[in-house]
Amino acid sequence: MTATIIQPGQLEAPAGEITFLRLPARDSFFKDRAERFRQLAREHKMGKFLAFMARIADAQHAALQHFPQVPLPEASELARSREHGMPPLAARSWKRHATWCDTVREITAASASGAPTPAQETIARIGNMTNEELEKLADAVLDGHAELDLAAAPFIAAALQVYWVHMTITLGNTAFARTDMPNLCPVCASAPVTSIVRIGSEHGLRYLHCSLCGTEWHMVRTKCSNCESTKGIAYYGIEGDKGAVKAEACEECGSYLKILYLDKDPYLDPTADDLASLALDILMDETGIQRSGPNLFLIAP
Ligand SMILES: [Zn+2]
Ligand SMILES: [Zn+2]
Incomplete structure (x- = not known):
């Protein structure tokens, strides 16, 4: 593992207007992720797992294409959120519409054939769950307590992502x-x-990529994405690879988050490449630096 220390003051100075928000696109968001999972699966130790994740992303894409109308915040609520600097679709407080439970069933049905045997058992079990049971699991996943049902958590997360991506796209950038x-x-x-x-x-601009709704928001580089410190930011990577995925670690709060460089590999996908670079998380674990943001599909903490 190699580490490079970046000094404060080496922040980017982008010219012109910076796009603050990049929303996911309905026709390509999960499709691109599925394609990337398939690409990564070809020559990877975790190939079977990544190939199965591609099937889940395919199912997410299909579900998003015909997602029904669901309640959204009123214009007045959106205005109030903007005024108070609050996210209008806050994952932990938004009152979910039961439609997302149908999405879980749709995703599990679509990914069942060809699923590994343990996943097939989980899929069958989820098929027998009531909406109330699914809602309880959703609370656990969104609260970061996927251990409540590790096997079911990825399917719950997949459906929640579709639901949130749908609401985000429907409301649109101006919301x-x-x-x-x-x-x-x-x-x-x-x-x-x-x-x-x-x-x-957006060459050279760094965006944080939401683990749930897929929205990206701008944050300057060489700044901790967790505590905003610009001091003692270090980059860890796996020696010998092309340097497309690094761990950006902060001395101040003792956390890291991976950073992906599209100029090193234009096909990178935040969710897929994060899972495929689990080896880097294992190395970081040895340094004692904690990961700050979750991957909702990463069920082995
Ligand atoms: Zn989000
Ligand atoms: Zn920090």
């Missing part, structure tokens, strides 16, 4: 604004799964 919590998603108040340094029109 959201900066909040008072730059380390949490301005749409749903969840922590980021990774951050990503973009290319193209």
